[in-house]
């Protein structure tokens with residue numbers, strides 16, 4: 001977290017406050033900083049997605065809010081591109097909706113009906129889907145279906161915080177604990193005022209809501225707000241420059257070790273210049289070591305070295321990926337999760 005975030009959290013610790021008022025005030029300030037209609041602090045991007053979906057289903061209908069995830073008589077379908085299915089869509093499904101998978105524009109237009117509550121898009125999967133970001137938002141507008149984009153891995157650049165909404169998305173979800181360097185368990189939901197208000201009604205501190213278990217402390221709410229303030233002022237290209245320098249240091253060192261068959265390259269796994277990684281690979285007929293064994297040895301070494309975890313497009317069984325972060329600007333979390 002930015003030092004300023006810790007300071008803000010320490011300040012928030014000192015007094016009692018009306019949580020509803022704090023939520024509204026922090027949301028207003030964040031919206032004005034980012035330049036969007038409305039904003040709220042959530043318990044992370046996943047929580048933003050759950051609350052955004054809930055808002056699209058219930059609006060401000062108190063009865064509907066109480067009944068989630070039991071949706072009989074309510075809109076209970078969310079349209080998603082097949083290629084955009086990912087582990088995080090559980091956050092959408094948690095509301096009780098069925099995900100309707102589509103591939104083409106034709107599929108999508110056929111899928112739209114009275115039961116459609118929302119259309120979900122993942123920025124991370126834009127490369128894979130047939131329907132691209134702007135077209136997807138436009139289709140939502142055309143059919144009067146609210147659209148939500150998971151923008152978690154799109155920042156920096158900070159302009160993206162408002163860009164998707166300007167393209168026509170109604171809601172955008174972001175993680176607070178990644179590049180924004182806010183509290184790890186906070187996030188943002190940005191977008192249309194009526195939907196943000198409905199999302200707030202589906203959230204803690206309101207009782208008997210899907211968001212009751214996603215409460216965010218006053219310290220985190222203020223910390224998240226300050227995280228946005230500080231990030232927007234930060235020239236992230238400095239962080240990237242420093243990261244590149246560290247990467248060059250590592251690749252130079254590795255290549256200077258006289259082991260035949262070991263090579264390094266810089267890879268851009270997301271086709272994004274912001275997220276380079278180092279790929280180290282070797283000739284298995286020379287070095288009889290698997291990726292898993294190399295990873296294990298490095299982890300158990302002294303000092304332990306934790307490599308970029310699962311979910312990566314490994315091409316061989318004789319390589320590993322190094323994710324480089326700098327202390328001053330950790331572009332990526334050092335926590336890794338394996339799914340299977």
Ligand SMILES: *Cc1c(COP(=O)(O)O)cnc(C)c1O
Nearest residue numbers: 044045046088124152175176187
């Ligand atoms: C990290 C991430 C999330 C979840 O964010 P949290 O803030 O941890 O809830 C969702 N989508 C994508 C693409 C992510 O990378």
